[in-house]
Amino acid sequence: MRGIGVSVRLEGGERRKLALHRVERQEGAACAEYVHVYQDDEEAKEAVVRLTLRCCPEGVAAFVEGEIVRSNDFGDRRALSPDDGLLIHIGALDELQGVLANYQHKDWWTRPHFDSDLRALPERTVSLLWRTPSAYFQLLPVTGPAYRADLQADGRAGGLAVRIFSGQGGMTSCRTLAFVLGGGENPYLLPERNVTLALRHLNGQTLPRNAKVYPEILDYLGWCSWDAFYHEVDEKGLLAKAEELQRLGLPVRWVMIDDGWSEVRDRKLYGMDADPAKFPRGLAHTIEALKRQYGIRWVGVWHTIAGYWDGIHPDSEMARELREYLFTTRRGNVMPYPDAGRGFGFWHAWHGYLARQGVDFVKVDSQSAVHNFLRHHLPVGQAASAAHTALEASAALHFDRTIINCMGMSAENIWHRPVSAVSRNSDDFVPQERHGFREHALQNAYNSYYHGAWYWGDWDMFWTENHDDVQNMVLRAVSGGPVYFSDALGRTDPARVWPLIFRDGKIIRCDRTANPTPDCLMRSPISEPLPLKLWNKAGRAGVVAAFHICEAQTDVQGAISLDDVPDMTADSAWVYEHFSRTAVRLARGQSLPFALQAEQCRLFLLVPDRGAVTPIGLADKLVSSAAVERQWEEGKSCMVRLREGGTFIFAADQPPSSVRANGETLKWSPSACPSLYEADCSHLHGAVTLEIVRA
Incomplete structure (x- = not known):
């Protein structure tokens, strides 16, 4: 970020840019602060704004203190415009390789924007993610106790502006946390990190998701x-x-x-x-x-x-x-x-x-x-x-x-x-x-x-x-x-x-919120011929859903790899596709190509390879692996505890010698896909303990 400046607009007046008066640096134990003081020219001296950039290891927090000053208290008390009283101007961002902006396109909803030309950045942008050759960065505007901040394009130079407004007339001063900025190699860590950084300064306005309780x-x-x-x-x-x-x-x-x-x-x-x-x-x-x-x-x-x-x-x-x-x-x-x-x-x-x-x-x-x-x-x-x-x-x-x-x-x-x-x-x-x-x-x-x-x-x-x-x-x-x-x-x-769902009506819910995979995070799957891929986790397994939402009706090509689930640490996994009931063992660095026809979708489970036997889960559930509650070894047997019965599917290097469920011998059969086997325990109620005896 470079070329930072500040401008003000007063009620009924034109926007005017303030001059940088001085910069103060203050060192703390963990953070450094840079205080930029802006004010009117020598004649007006009507507006003074302090922009403080608190630079800490986890990110940058930008605070604004602005005031409209009049020497004559009996004169006209001019105030900040309620719609765009303050703008923080940020010069062009260098070496952009991709952008994901989320902007408020209606009063109630947001949607994505992908154009790397910041001159096209929509008004009321509430989150901006971008990629450079070395890292990802997220700029997150903040709404504090009084003022709201959001982003918009800033003229022809390709920069952006942070708009700060109150929505109320007569406001002569502004003190607010305007935005937070974080960077790193993993883009999926940035929103939570930035929200946590901002909330540290907002005195209990809300909580991050990881501190909240999901309703029963x-x-x-x-x-x-x-x-x-x-x-x-x-x-x-x-x-x-x-x-x-x-x-x-x-x-x-x-x-x-x-x-x-x-x-x-x-x-x-x-x-x-x-x-x-x-x-x-x-x-x-x-x-x-x-x-x-x-x-x-x-x-x-x-x-x-x-x-x-x-x-x-x-x-x-x-x-x-x-x-x-x-x-x-x-x-x-x-x-x-x-x-x-x-x-x-x-x-x-x-x-x-x-x-x-x-x-x-x-x-x-x-x-x-x-x-x-x-x-x-x-x-x-x-x-x-x-x-x-x-x-x-x-x-x-x-x-x-x-x-x-x-x-x-x-x-x-x-x-x-x-x-x-x-x-x-x-x-x-x-x-x-x-x-x-x-x-x-x-x-x-x-x-x-x-x-x-x-x-x-x-x-x-x-x-x-x-x-x-x-x-x-x-x-x-x-x-x-x-x-x-x-x-x-x-x-x-x-x-x-x-x-x-399970039989008792409990939904089979993934562990976190879904996100686009890295290869489509900053690309539009509606205008570009690529699948929309979403990743999540269910225990140790990754879940990747792929959709054809492109306006073009031709097939789109994609691929699945372990890199689609960023926090997956396994070196190899079985990639199981729900609708075809096929599975392939993939090592890290390998990928599985696929194609989607118009309005077609697929659902892949990436189950970490457990060696001789890898339980996939219940084939009749979309997130099959969520039914697997536990796996352990007893001699030559692989033991699996399922939440309930169903068509159990597992991958194995060799056909098993037998499969038992709650002590009962089950018929098992090889799938049409090599190394994949099925056993039907759908007649059993309650939890099911399976024993897969290796040959």
Whole structure:
């Protein structure tokens, strides 16, 4: 980075660049600080900005202190522009060999951008990763207690600018952590390292993902009403769908009653309970029936962060009863008060009521609308902090902190949720759109790179009967987040559900958040003829899903190697492909080529080579190796403990002399693929101990 400068814009004025007045260096025990002082020319002396670069072994933290100074206190007190009061200018980045930028293309969502020409960098970029010949670097703008920072292109020179803004007029000073910058040989370590570095200075705004608790409920299979009923959801439809799922034998453990259940007038929330026309016996009756008659263990309900899309109806009884906890914006929207304590009063009252009706958790939508509601009322960071702190305090009290955050990928939301662990990772799944999977997969894959430092991504619901059903099933298998579907009445295909779950309904969830593999991390698989490859881990095994999402309909060529899973340490592994049931032993440095036709996908497991016998896992599960709980040796026998029975598949140098399961001799057979063998123990219930006796 070079050519650093600062400019300011005052309300109603033109942007002007400040002159570098002096640079101060301060040495600490572990870090060095460089303080750059910028100010107006000698005549104006109206703006003074201190940019402090704290350079530590783990990265650089950039702090800004800016102030508008007037010598005449009785004169016009000019203030920073609420939209772009300060810009930090950074000159051209040298030797760029690739870029992944994530930018806020809608108020609620982000998507990737790959152009190495920084003159094309989109506005509202919230993460920038680039590669040079020697290392990777990530520049991560920060939203602090008041101010938000994001990135944008900076003129024709090919540099970039860090925009710092409050969203509120009248602000005459700015003190904030503007960005953090980290570098290294492994790009997948940078987001978590940068977030941890930033949070060290932000006094408990949020936690990194590795310090959060994944909700128990979301470890199980779910079903959501949205794409099944949209706004026409009612008790009759919910119970009919629950009966269908029970008849199909699918262990759906939770149901989300999405938008459409609430009592609403004029797009505003009118009551605490459900719409009486759709739920004539009340929300509690529906929830009790779902749980008692159909074995649904948990039920969640949807609402927005303002109650409903346009807030709370001012003429409603709940508005009158809870008026001390509500706030009316200048444009007339009534919403929970933007103060953590008073806002909690509203959520506590409503969530307490919902919990008494049997509700177990909530999905909270339209979160990035907080800034739209409160623009010019409060600084952007303060508004987000108040909204999320109040909401999460109530959810912790009533729902054991179980929230699905949604429509909240604006930076101020990401940086200000205190403890919630799961957040939507993309725009909506749109089942009717013929090629909708392309954008859906693209956003989830590349958003996960930076978003996964804070949250397990919710990759949204899907349809099990759809033109993209197999691709969507595989995408959820590798995501590391919740798995739930939303088929309408009569439309569920169990064959697209069972490969994702165990018999008790627990989802087979990978260990971390998914990421694009190194060979496509900074390339667009939509515009370039290459597969989108996503990697994750399941125990010691690597998981790599490959998709054809290229706009061109010709085949795309790719390859699998051990380098696709960066933290895999094995020198050799068996690469097992789920759909073809084939396996090849690969050493480090070798690769396995493959081709994908349009809209085709594959799923590869990279299972570390265990020598004479390597268990692959259950062939009828997408992440087969997740069923293997333990492996050990007893004399000439390889012992394997499975979580449950199924078609067990293993690789071996020689055919076994026998295979036993829980002491029972099993028939085994060689696969069509050399060195691969199968044994059927699907009739056994509970955990299964296998003994593979070597010849």
